[in-house]
Amino acid sequence: MKRLNYGFGLGVAFLALAGCFIAFFYLTNLFVSGLGSLAKRFNVPESVVGASVAAIVSSAPEMGASVFSVVEEHPDIGKGTIVGSAIFNITLLIAFSLWVRKCVLDEKVLKRDGAYYLFVVIVTIVTIMDGVLTRWEALTWFLLYVIYFIWLFKDAINGKFVPKEEFKYVPTKKAIFYTGIGIVGIALSAYIMVRSTIYVTSTLGLSESLFSLIIIAIATSIPDLFVSVQASLKGMGNLAVSNAVGSNIFDILAGIGLPFSFVAVTHIHGSIGLSAFYLLLSVLVFLGVIILRKSLGKKEACVLAAVYISYLFIVILF
Numbered sequence: 001m002k003r004l005n006y007g008f009g010l011g012v013a014f015l016a017l018a019g020c021f022i023a024f025f026y027l028t029n030l031f032v033s034g035l036g037s038l039a040k041r042f043n044v045p046e047s048v049v050g051a052s053v054a055a056i057v058s059s060a061p062e063m064g065a066s067v068f069s070v071v072e073e074h075p076d077i078g079k080g081t082i083v084g085s086a087i088f089n090i091t092l093l094i095a096f097s098l099w100v101r102k103c104v105l106d107e108k109v110l111k112r113d114g115a116y117y118l119f120v121v122i123v124t125i126v127t128i129m130d131g132v133l134t135r136w137e138a139l140t141w142f143l144l145y146v147i148y149f150i151w152l153f154k155d156a157i158n159g160k161f162v163p164k165e166e167f168k169y170v171p172t173k174k175a176i177f178y179t180g181i182g183i184v185g186i187a188l189s190a191y192i193m194v195r196s197t198i199y200v201t202s203t204l205g206l207s208e209s210l211f212s213l214i215i216i217a218i219a220t221s222i223p224d225l226f227v228s229v230q231a232s233l234k235g236m237g238n239l240a241v242s243n244a245v246g247s248n249i250f251d252i253l254a255g256i257g258l259p260f261s262f263v264a265v266t267h268i269h270g271s272i273g274l275s276a277f278y279l280l281l282s283v284l285v286f287l288g289v290i291i292l293r294k295s296l297g298k299k300e301a302c303v304l305a306a307v308y309i310s311y312l313f314i315v316i317l318f
Contacts, residue, residue, distance in 0.1 A: 009199065009203065010199075010200060010203055010204070013196040013199045013200045013203075014196075014200065016192050016193075016196040017193060017196045017197070017200070017215075017219070019189075019192075020189040020190070020192055020193040020196070020219075021193075021219040021220075021222065023185060023186075023189045024060075024061040024186065024189060024219075024220060024222065024223055025222055025223055025226065027181070027182050027185040027186050027189065028057055028058050028060060028061070028182070028186070028223040029223075030178040030181055030182045030185075031057045031060060031178065031179060031181075031182025031183070031186065032053055032057045032058070032182075033168050033169070033170055033175070033178055034170065034174070034175045034176070034177070034178025034179035034180075034181075034182055035053055035057060035175075035178075035179050035182070036053045036169065037169045037170045037171075037172070037174075037175035037178075038172070038175045038176065038179060039053065040169060041172050041175065055242075055243050055246035055247045055249075055250055056250055057182070058223040058224045058227055058243070058247055059224070059247045059250045059251050059255060060182070060186045061186060061189070061190060061193075061220040061223065062081055062082050062085050062220050062221075062251050062255050063190075063250075063251075063254065063255045063258075063259075064186050064187055064189070064190025064191070064193075065077060065078050065081040065082070065190050065193060065194060065212075065216065065220060066078035066079075066081065066082055066255045066256060066259045066260070067190070067259045068190050068191045068193075068194040068195075069081075069194055069259075070259045070260060070262060070263060072194055072195070072198065074194065074197075074198055074208060075260070075263065075266050076207075076208040076209040076212065076272065077194055077197050077198070077208050077209075077212045077216065078194075078212075078255075078256070078259065078260075079209070079212075079256065079266075079268070079272050080208065080209040080210070080211070080212025080213040080216065080217065080271070080272055080275075081212045081213075081216045081217050081220055082217075082251045082252060082255045082256055083213060083217075083252075083272055083275045083276060083279065084212060084213035084214060084216070084217025084218070084275065085217040085218075085220055085221045085224075085248075085251055086248045086251055086252060086279060087217075087275065087278055087279060087282050087308065087311055088217055088218055088221045088308065089221055089224055089244045089245075089247055089248050089251075090117075090244060090245070090248060090282045090283060090286050090304075091282050091285075091286070091304045091305065091307045091308035091311070092304065092305055092308040093221060093224060093225050093228055093244050094228070094240070094241055094244050094286065094301075094304055095300075095301040095302070095304040095305040095308070096225060096228070096229055096301070097228045097229055097231070097232040097237065097240040097241070097244075097301075098232070098237075098296050098297055098298065098300055098301040098304075099298055099301040100229055100232050100233055101232045101233060101235065101237065102237075102295055102296065102297040103232065103237025103238070103240065103241070103295070103296045103297075104237070104295050104296070105237065105238055105241060105290055105296065106238050112151070112155070113241075113242055113245040113246060113249070114245060114286075114287055114290070116148055116151075116249060117245050117248055117249055117283060118283050118284075118287060120144070120248075120249055120252055120253060121252075121279045121280050121283050122280070123141070123144065124141075124252055124276060124279065125276055125277060125279070125280055127141075128268040128273065128276055131267060131268050131269060131273070132265050132266065132267055132268060133256075133260060133265070133266040133267075133268055134264070134265055134266075135260070135261050135262070135263060135264055135265070136261075138256065138257045138258075138259075138260040138261040138263070138266075139257065139261040140257070141252065141253045141254075141256060141257030142253060142254055142257030142258045142261060143257075144253050144257075145249065145250060145253035145254045145257065148249055148253070152246075193216065197211060197212065197216060207270070207271065209270055209271045209272045210270075210271045210315065210316070213271055213272070213275055213315060214312065214315070214316075224243065224244060224247050227240075227243050228240040228241075228243050228244055231243065237296070241290075271315050274314070274315060274318060275311075275315060278311050278314070278315070281307070282307055282308075282311070285303065285304065285307050286304065289303055289304065
């Protein structure tokens with residue numbers, strides 16, 4: 001009878017996880033449309049809306065996972081989701097985007113987004129080298145995101161190169177409804193996802209960090225993957241890459257920085273510590289590829305995909 005109960009409970013938990021992943025996909029689309037339309041209603045420049053809304057909103061599932069992992073006192077789920085998602089985005093997500101269509105990147109994407117992301121990864125590694133993340137260190141990460149956002153905002157206002165996301169504008173009342181549904185739906189889905197992850201990992205004796213680094217990270221990155229691949233198919237390769245990098249900057253600095261600033265000390269160990277160093281390798285390979293090759297296509301996609309596959313082997317084996 002116990003085995004039947006465990007089996008039933010696990011079945012429900014896995015179904016709940018699958019439901020959350022599907023919900024994230026649809027809810028982020030509603031959230032982007034609603035928030036973007038509201039921003040336009042309040043006369044926020046379209047260039048600013050297009051440059052910021054997609055990257056931030058598509059990262060809402062990761063932010064939700066981080067927030068509720070802190071609330072439920074299982075921080076490894078939040079940290080694992082964000083670090084794993086960041087590695088997925090900069091390797092496999094961009095690989096998919098390049099595979100469907102070749103891209104010639106604007107060097108300004110490299111100079112601003114790529115350089116700042118490298119800085120973010122270095123700050124991340126230096127900060128957690130002692131095995132802990134303090135409240136003040138997490139708050140500093142969040143402030144670094146505020147600086148990046150202001151930089152992006154000024155570039156958009158001044159007409160400098162900022163890839164813009166295209167999305168459907170809706171009337172104000174519908175925009176408010178979409179935004180509300182997006183916030184509440186993503187928050188509820190993130191909570192259910194965290195609780196289901198706790199149940200699955202504790203029942204099967206799995207590592208929360210490893211499960212989150214791979215399964216949850218990939219699933220929560222689906223909205224980002226959809227945005228980037230669609231942009232690439234439309235010939236907007238710069239947007240595809242910029243969205244992935246921008247989402248990573250938000251995930252690490254805001255997704256970890258803000259929720260974990262409410263925790264005095266968070267310990268970093270095991271698979272998450274190893275993965276943090278893989279963050280550096282992934283960004284160095286990514287930057288190396290786009291520096292050496294002006295036109296990016298299937299060969300470069302294979303290189304980035306190989307980096308992610310090697311990461312999976314390493315994190316599972318060690």
